[in-house]
Structures are given as C-alpha cells and as structure tokens.
Amino acid sequence: MAKELKKTDVVLVGMGWTGGILAAELSKKGYKVVGLERGANRTLADFQMMHDELRFAHRFEMMQDLSQETITFRNNMKMRALPMRQYGSFLLGNNVGGAGTHWNGQTFRFLPYDFEIYTKTVERYGKSKIPEDMTLQDWGITYEEFEKYYDMFEKTIGVSGDETPLGAPRSNPFPTPPMKKTPALELFFEAAKKLNLHPYMMPSANLSENYTNPDNISRPACQYCGFCERFGCEYAAKADPLNTVIPVALNTGNFELRTHANVVKILHQDGKAVGVKYIDTITREEYIQPAEVVGITSYALNNVRLLLISKMGKPYDPNTGTGVVGKNYCYQTFGASAQGFFENKQFNLYAGAGALGACLDDFNGDNFDHSDLNFLHGANISITQTGRRPIANNATPPGTPSWGAEFKKQSIKYANSVLSVGAQGASLPYRHHYLDLDPTYKDAFGLPLLRITFDFEEQDRQLVAYLGEQTEKIMKEMGADIIQAGKTLGPYNIVPYQSTHNTGGAIMGSSPETSVLNNYLQMWDFENVFIPGASAFPHNSGYNPTDTVGALAYRAAEGIDLYLQKGGLLV
Amino acid sequence: MVTRREFLKGAGIAIGGMALGGGIVAGIGSMAHPSTKEKHHFKELPEYNKALMFFTPTEHAVIEAAAERIFPKDENGPGAKELLVSYYIDHQLAGAWGNGSKEYRQGPFYPGEPTQGYQGHLNKQQIFRLGIEALQNEAKKRFNQSFTSLEGSQQDEILQAFEKGEVEIKGVSSSYFFSLLRSATLEGVYADPLYGGNRNMEGWRMKKFPGHQMSFADIIDKDEFVVIEPQSLHSQHHK
Ligand SMILES: Cc1cc2nc3c(=O)[nH]c(=O)nc-3n(C[C@H](O)[C@H](O)[C@H](O)COP(=O)(O)OP(=O)(O)OC[C@H]3O[C@@H](n4cnc5c(N)ncnc54)[C@H](O)[C@@H]3O)c2cc1C
Ligand code: SF4
Numbered sequence: 001m002a003k004e005l006k007k008t009d010v011v012l013v014g015m016g017w018t019g020g021i022l023a024a025e026l027s028k029k030g031y032k033v034v035g036l037e038r039g040a041n042r043t044l045a046d047f048q049m050m051h052d053e054l055r056f057a058h059r060f061e062m063m064q065d066l067s068q069e070t071i072t073f074r075n076n077m078k079m080r081a082l083p084m085r086q087y088g089s090f091l092l093g094n095n096v097g098g099a100g101t102h103w104n105g106q107t108f109r110f111l112p113y114d115f116e117i118y119t120k121t122v123e124r125y126g127k128s129k130i131p132e133d134m135t136l137q138d139w140g141i142t143y144e145e146f147e148k149y150y151d152m153f154e155k156t157i158g159v160s161g162d163e164t165p166l167g168a169p170r171s172n173p174f175p176t177p178p179m180k181k182t183p184a185l186e187l188f189f190e191a192a193k194k195l196n197l198h199p200y201m202m203p204s205a206n207l208s209e210n211y212t213n214p215d216n217i218s219r220p221a222c223q224y225c226g227f228c229e230r231f232g233c234e235y236a237a238k239a240d241p242l243n244t245v246i247p248v249a250l251n252t253g254n255f256e257l258r259t260h261a262n263v264v265k266i267l268h269q270d271g272k273a274v275g276v277k278y279i280d281t282i283t284r285e286e287y288i289q290p291a292e293v294v295g296i297t298s299y300a301l302n303n304v305r306l307l308l309i310s311k312m313g314k315p316y317d318p319n320t321g322t323g324v325v326g327k328n329y330c331y332q333t334f335g336a337s338a339q340g341f342f343e344n345k346q347f348n349l350y351a352g353a354g355a356l357g358a359c360l361d362d363f364n365g366d367n368f369d370h371s372d373l374n375f376l377h378g379a380n381i382s383i384t385q386t387g388r389r390p391i392a393n394n395a396t397p398p399g400t401p402s403w404g405a406e407f408k409k410q411s412i413k414y415a416n417s418v419l420s421v422g423a424q425g426a427s428l429p430y431r432h433h434y435l436d437l438d439p440t441y442k443d444a445f446g447l448p449l450l451r452i453t454f455d456f457e458e459q460d461r462q463l464v465a466y467l468g469e470q471t472e473k474i475m476k477e478m479g480a481d482i483i484q485a486g487k488t489l490g491p492y493n494i495v496p497y498q499s500t501h502n503t504g505g506a507i508m509g510s511s512p513e514t515s516v517l518n519n520y521l522q523m524w525d526f527e528n529v530f531i532p533g534a535s536a537f538p539h540n541s542g543y544n545p546t547d548t549v550g551a552l553a554y555r556a557a558e559g560i561d562l563y564l565q566k567g568g569l570l571v
Numbered sequence: 572m573v574t575r576r577e578f579l580k581g582a583g584i585a586i587g588g589m590a591l592g593g594g595i596v597a598g599i600g601s602m603a604h605p606s607t608k609e610k611h612h613f614k615e616l617p618e619y620n621k622a623l624m625f626f627t628p629t630e631h632a633v634i635e636a637a638a639e640r641i642f643p644k645d646e647n648g649p650g651a652k653e654l655l656v657s658y659y660i661d662h663q664l665a666g667a668w669g670n671g672s673k674e675y676r677q678g679p680f681y682p683g684e685p686t687q688g689y690q691g692h693l694n695k696q697q698i699f700r701l702g703i704e705a706l707q708n709e710a711k712k713r714f715n716q717s718f719t720s721l722e723g724s725q726q727d728e729i730l731q732a733f734e735k736g737e738v739e740i741k742g743v744s745s746s747y748f749f750s751l752l753r754s755a756t757l758e759g760v761y762a763d764p765l766y767g768g769n770r771n772m773e774g775w776r777m778k779k780f781p782g783h784q785m786s787f788a789d790i791i792d793k794d795e796f797v798v799i800e801p802q803s804l805h806s807q808h809h810k
Binding site: 049052066075080088222224226348388391403405409415442492 | 640641642643645647650667668672673674675676677679681683684685686687688689690727730734753756757758760761762763765766774775777778779780781782783784785786787788790791792793794796797804807808
C-alpha cells in the first residue's frame with residue numbers, strides 16, 4: 001500500500017533544467033514545491049575527480065543506468081523494436097541537475113521561422129513544398145511573444161555571446177561577452193568572411209567572465225579545462241541547475257528536494273491530476289504525493305513515457321494520423337561535415353570548453369532560398385574546440401588502417417593538427433516517426449519501456465549533401481592539407497553518439513486536435529498538468545535545444561502561477 | 572575532502588578574480604619528463620598492478636600480444652605491452668564493465684539490425700574468453716602454433732580476419748570481439764594511469780596530452796603550440 005503524503009501546491013517529476021527552473025520560479029512566488037528526483041543529489045565536492053575521460057565519457061558515470069531503464073528502437077513500423085542495451089546515440093541524464101550537469105552549454109535561440117514554420121513555408125514556397133507525409137506545424141506562439149523567456153533563461157545562466165545579423169533578434173545584449181577566440185576559431189572566421197558568410201562566436205553557458213545573475217548567484221569564469229561535455233564543472237563556470245536554479249529554490253524555504261524518488265505514475269481523476277506515485281529506490285517503499293499542479297520535467301523521452309503509462313491524453317496513431325501523445329518525434333540531423341588535417345600546424349586542442357566555438361547561420365532556417373532545393377530548413381555550421389581527449393579522438397587521414405603501426409603513427413602525428421567543421425541539421429516531423437510504449441520490454445519496476453520509431457528521410461539526405469558542400473568549402477578556405485568531407489547519410493543508427501537532442505511526443509500548438517499542450521505548456525486535457533521540455537517541440541531546429549527548453553520552463557512557470565490564481569485553461 | 576575554495580586556491584585562481592599562478596603551465600615549450608627524483612622513487616617500488624584479476628596467465632599472454640599488434644612500439648614511444656594495457660584490460664574485465672552491470676540485460680534476445688546495436692546476451696567477460704579461445708584456435712589452424720609464438724605479420728593476418736568478421740565464434744561475431752579489443756586497447760593506452768595502463772603517462776606524452784590540469788585560460792588563445800608536462804588524477808588527490 002502506498003503511503004499518502006501531505007498535499008503540496010506543486011510537485012515536479014525530475015530535477016534537471018526544467019524541474020530546477022520551475023522549482024526556483026514558483027518557490028520564489030511563495031508556492032510550496034516538492035521536487036522528486038530518481039537519482040541522488042550532487043555537490044561540487046563530488047566533482048573533484050572529474051578529469052577522468054574513461055569514467056565519465058566512456059563509462060557514462062553520470063548517466064541513467066541502463067540496467068534499470070532504457071528505450072527500445074526500430075527504424076520503421078515493420079521492424080521489431082529492440083532495447084538500447086548500451087549507450088550510443090544519446091545519453092540520458094540522472095541525479096539532481098539531470099543532463100544539465102553534463103551538457104556542453106551551447107545555448108542557441110531558435111529562429112522566428114521555427115515558431116511559424118508551417119505558415120512561413122507555405123507563404124514563401126506554397127503548400128506543395130511540404131512533402132505529403134511531413135507533419136509540419138506551427139508552435140502556437142510567435143518568436144516575438146516568446147523572446148522574453150529566452151531573455152530570462154539567458155540571464156539566469158549568464159550566456160556569453162556575440163551579436164549576429166542572421167540569428168534571432170534580441171531585446172537585450174548577451175549577459176556576458178563571447179569566450180576567447182582561439183587560433184582554430186580564427187581560421188574559421190577568416191575563411192567564412194572570405195566566402196561572404198557571417199561567422200560569430202557560439203553562444204555559451206561556460207562563462208567568459210565572472211558573473212552574478214538576477215538571483216544574486218555568482219559564478220566564476222571558465223578555465224577551458226577540456227573536460228566539459230559528459231563531465232560536471234568543478235568550477236561552476238558551466239551553468240548547471242545545481243549551481244543556478246536549485247540553490248535559489250532551496251533558499252526560499254518553500255522547496256523540498258526528495259532524491260531516490262522514482263515517479264512511476266501520474267494519478268488523475270475526472271480530467272485533473274491529483275498527484276504522483278513514486279517509489280523510493282532505496283527502501284522500495286511506495287508513496288503518493290498529492291498536489292494542486294503536476295509539472296512533468298523528466299526529460300523529453302520520459303515526459304512522454306509517463307503520459308502513456310498514466311493513460312493521459314490520446315495516444316498518437318500513425319496509421320490514421322489521429323491522437324497526439326507520441327506524435328512528431330524528431331531528433332537532429334548530423335552528418336554534414338569536413339575534417340581537415342594540417343601538415344605543419346599544431347593547435348592547443350587539448351584545451352577547450354563545451355561551448356567554445358564559432359559558427360554561422362547563412363544556411364540555417366529559411367535564411368537561404370529553398371526554391372530549387374529538395375529540403376526545408378538547414379543547419380547551424382560550426383567549429384568547436386571542446387578538448388580533444390585522447391581515448392575518443394584518434395582521427396587519421398582517409399585510407400589509414402584503423403589499428404596497427406600506421407594507425408598509431410598517423411593518430412599521433414595529427415593529434416593536435418586536425419580540425420572539423422560540422423553542421424547541426426534541423427529534424428522535421430514525419431507521420432511515421434513517433435513514440436509509444438513497447439509491447440515486450442520492461443524497466444526494473446516492471447513498467448513498459450518507451451519505443452522510438454524513427455529514421456532519416458530523403459529530406460535529411462538532401463540537407464546533408466547540401467550542407468556538406470558548404471562545410472567542405474569552408475575547410476578548404478581554412479587551408480587544410482587533407483580534407484575528409486561527409487556529404488552522405490545512411491539510416492538512423494543508434495550506435496554512434498550523435499546528440500542528446502530528442503524532441504517531440506508531447507507537442508505544443510494551437511489546437512487539442514493536433515497538440516498535447518497549449519502555449520503555456522499546459523495540457524489541453526488536464527488543466528493542472530504542465531510539461532515544459534523538448535517534448536513540446538513540434539519539430540527540432542538546426543540548433544541545440546536547451547535555450548528553448550529553458551525558455552519554455554519560464555513560460556510554464558508563468559502559466560502555473562496564473563493557473564494557481566484563477567484556474568482553468570489559460571488559452 | 573578538498574573544497575572548491577581550496578581547489579581554486581590550489582590552482583592559483585582567486586575566486587572572483589583571475590589571478591592565474593605561473594606554476595600551472597610549468598614545462599611550456601619543453602617535453603620535460605617528471606623530475607628524475609620522482610621517477611627514481613617509483614622505479615624502486617614493485618609494480619603491484621602487474622597481476623591478474625580475471626585472465627588466466629595464458630589468456631593474458633594472448634591479449635598482451637594482440638594489443639601490441641593494435642598499438643605497437645615504434646619511434647614515437649612504447650606500445651601496448653610496455654604501457655601495461657593487458658593489465659588494464661584484465662582489471663576492467665573483472666569489474667562492472669566486464670559484467671555489463673550497467674547494460675540492459677533483460678530478454679528476449681533477438682539478433683536485430685546493425686542500427687539497433689549489440690543485442691547479445693553474453694557479457695564482455697564471456698566475449699573475451701570466447702574471443703581469446705578463437706584466436707588460439709585460428710593460430711593453430713593456420714600455423715599450427717599458439718597465437719603468442721607467431722610472427723607479428725601472422726598475428727596481424729589473424730586479427731584482420733577477426734576484424735572482417737571472417738572467423739566463426741559461437742555466440743558472438745569475431746568483428747564485435749575485435750572492436751571491443753581495439754577500443755579497450757586504446758583506453759588502456761590513454762586512460763588515466765589510475766586504471767593500470769598508460770604507464771607513467773607515456774601514452775599521453777606521445778600525443779602531447781597534458782592530462783588533468785586546473786586551467787588552460789592563459790594559453791587557450793595563444794598561437795604557439797604549448798607542451799605541458801602531464802599530470803594524472805593522482806596529483807589532484809595525493810597531497
Ligand atoms: C553530453 C550532452 C551534451 C549536451 N549538450 C548540449 C548543448 O551544448 N546545448 C544544448 O542546448 N543542449 C545540450 N544537451 C541537452 C541538454 O542537456 C538537455 O536539453 C536538458 O538537460 C533537458 O532538460 P530537462 O529538464 O528536460 O531534462 P534533464 O536535464 O535531463 O532532467 C531530467 C531529470 O529528470 C529525472 N527523471 C527522469 N525520469 C524520472 C522519474 N520517473 N522520476 C523522477 N525523476 C526522473 C532525471 O533523473 C533527470 O535528473 C546535452 C546533453 C548531453 C547528454
Ligand atoms: S571547460 Fe570551463 S565550463 Fe567546462 S568544465 Fe571546464 S572550466 Fe567548467
């Protein structure tokens with residue numbers, strides 16, 4: 001029998017970026033908030049042995065333990081989905097801070113085009129430009145309406161950045177100046193300018209200088225230590241819920257953090273949530289935490305899984321295109337790239353930071369004419385210097401064997417002489433890409449795993465071919481002696497790491513027929529449930545997701561406050 | 572426990588300021604090895620790490636030989652054998668990685684498509700045992716000798732066949748075993764020496780990788796290449 005606890009104003013499922021932001025904003029307003037996190041707490045003292053490539057980058061110390069829970073995957077509906085038994089394509093967060101502890105900190109706004117992608121595409125190219133099975137739709141909010149939430153998140157984390165003429169317009173300058181420009185990034189800048197492109201420094205949540213945020217939290221400047229993504233920052237220079245929003249929430253006295261609390265179900269009655277059920281992973285005792293409002297903040301994939309397990313909202317049916325929960329699962333289209341080997345130049349590539357980079361948007365969104373192209377949207381093109389750690393980085397010129405004497409010689413020769421320009425492609429929704437519950441495989445608690453049905457399409461292959469040309473041109477201009485260009489794309493493969501940018505499945509929009517959430521991230525069918533997260537994206541842009549995820553959480557916090565005051569659907 | 576304040580202070584970085592100590596990048600422009608005193612000190616101790624937790628001595632000898640072919644000694648520096656990679660692999664297999672304790676191991680098991688990743692029910696301990704046995708069998712079949720007594724080029728021929736998936740192993744493909752052996756070898760060359768390989772950080776020195784350093788803030792935007800004497804996590808922990 002589950003033990004029923006005292007009711008609270010707000011209960012949050014998961015304490016990563018979205019949970020942390022809701023906790024801070026709502027506890028500051030005086031609401032009582034309980035944060036449930038399946039993992040443990042973490043403090044800076046836990047980060048003393050951080051510079052260990054094997055443990056954190058290859059044994060995934062900070063990530064979800066797959067023996068307890070994973071996902072299943074298939075490329076299409078005809079295949080049998082099988083469990084992701086080992087890590088590969090994406091890395092799931094665990095513990096307080098979530099993936100927000102071991103992210104890179106590349107912090108991009110999406111483009112105005114993204115929020116009205118359907119309308120703007122039809123306006124410029126006509127309806128026929130959109131493939132028949134591409135379920136493109138607007139977000140139910142415009143960039144102009146949404147801009148202030150970006151501003152809030154960016155001030156909280158102190159984004160370091162540079163103005164760019166082609167990116168999304170800003171009401172305020174970046175809170176801190178861009179990071180240091182290294183010789184490798186300088187080469188990219190010069191080459192891009194010669195090609196009449198518009199390079200700028202990548203917006204970064206690794207601080208360029210000491211910064212105090214509006215909540216009065218001070219953090220020091222980044223030391224370019226080179227152990228950033230997949231690692232926690234021992235300096236607190238990289239923004240992490242642990243060093244920004246969570247201490248703010250705890251300070252109010254209105255927030256209670258409960259760790260080792262694995263939520264297994266959202267409880268509901270007559271179209272309203274009444275609370276959540278969770279299992280203490282240490283004692284295995286079951287608890288019920290009643291609440292006025294439930295915030296589902298457990299990462300995009302788990303947000304959708306919890307809805308399906310709790311039987312909330314109408315599950316999406318790919319055969320009829322009806323239903324909404326699980327619809328428009330998207331990812332990120334990598335593959336367009338150019339790797340350049342330099343004969344007589346060594347760069348200090350062991351040094352770097354997760355979001356140290358230079359990039360351009362000339363081929364992103366609808367910044368270029370697609371009339372004669374067989375794809376929509378595009379990619380941010382970038383070069384990054386994140387620290388070339390030696391286990392992971394053993395690039396050799398094309399034709400070199402992958403082991404043995406020649407491999408050793410070449411991988412050592414070019415260890416500090418190889419640069420790469422890549423494109424982070426948008427991922428657009430298709431009718432047959434979706435999330436549902438796996439019929440066979442279960443987690444450690446006996447609950448069904450989430451099943452992902454996804455593949456790359458002709459859209460992605462065309463995008464990669466076109467963007468690959470552009471990255472190759474830039475690398476040539478940068479003066480590399482040997483270039484290996486990536487211009488082709490096979491099927492989606494869950495084995496190599498690509499990005500932890502899983503999106504969609506509980507999307508926002510302007511109608512309950514086509515979306516799970518309204519533009520306050522409030523469920524159409526359950527007015528006291530709010531789900532900020534990349535699960536709300538109707539498609540994924542040619543950028544990293546978290547600036548938008550954080551902004552959605554600020555928007556949801558405003559929505560929850562409004563709801564607790566007046567109730568009802570806010571839109 | 573070292574606090575962040577002590578940590579930052581130790582790194583010569585004032586909290587709220589940027590006073591970088593000169594000590595951090597000592598060794599700039601040189602390929603200086605550790606002070607002879609320290610080297611000497613370590614030389615006097617037995618290498619307790621050179622013992623086995625998982626392999627039999629024969630299995631160990633096969634892995635030692637195979638790893639050396641993957642990452643051989645050359646003019647750049649030591650190969651897998653001298654870097655103690657085989658001991659690294661032995662120690663890794665004995666623990667969580669060898670047991671697959673953080674992998675999803677529930678059935679049912681189906682072969683699946685390559686895009687779905689490893690779908691076998693064998694853990695890495697089992698795969699290495701089977702793989703080593705197959706290396707020996709192949710050596711016997713092709714050259715009527717043990718793998719360890721073959722010429723380097725003969726060992727390469729066998730490893731290439733494994734890499735291409737041409738050798739039958741019951742329960743796992745030879746190419747999967749080979750890919751595990753290759754990645755474990757590179758780990759043993761380049762992981763922090765605390766794991767038992769990368770002996771005396773010689774793997775890092777070949778790549779001019781400085782290991783664990785507190786800060787690169789004052790060299791990150793410099794044009795010239797800076798060689799920094801490596802430090803392992805031992806320096807962070809040991810006082
Ligand atoms: C290696 C890596 C690099 C990345 N780099 C970037 C980048 O440069 N830029 C960018 O924009 N994004 C990046 N990301 C993505 C970014 O980390 C995520 O977008 C972001 O953390 C999502 O926030 P979230 O709150 O939705 O999920 P998370 O931050 O992951 O938090 C979810 C939390 O919920 C908990 N939880 C899950 N299920 C339950 C349950 N049932 N009960 C209780 N708790 C639960 C989890 O343990 C976790 O702590 C990166 C991710 C990774 C892994
Ligand atoms: S690179 Fe900078 S932000 Fe990243 S972990 Fe190191 S000090 Fe922190």
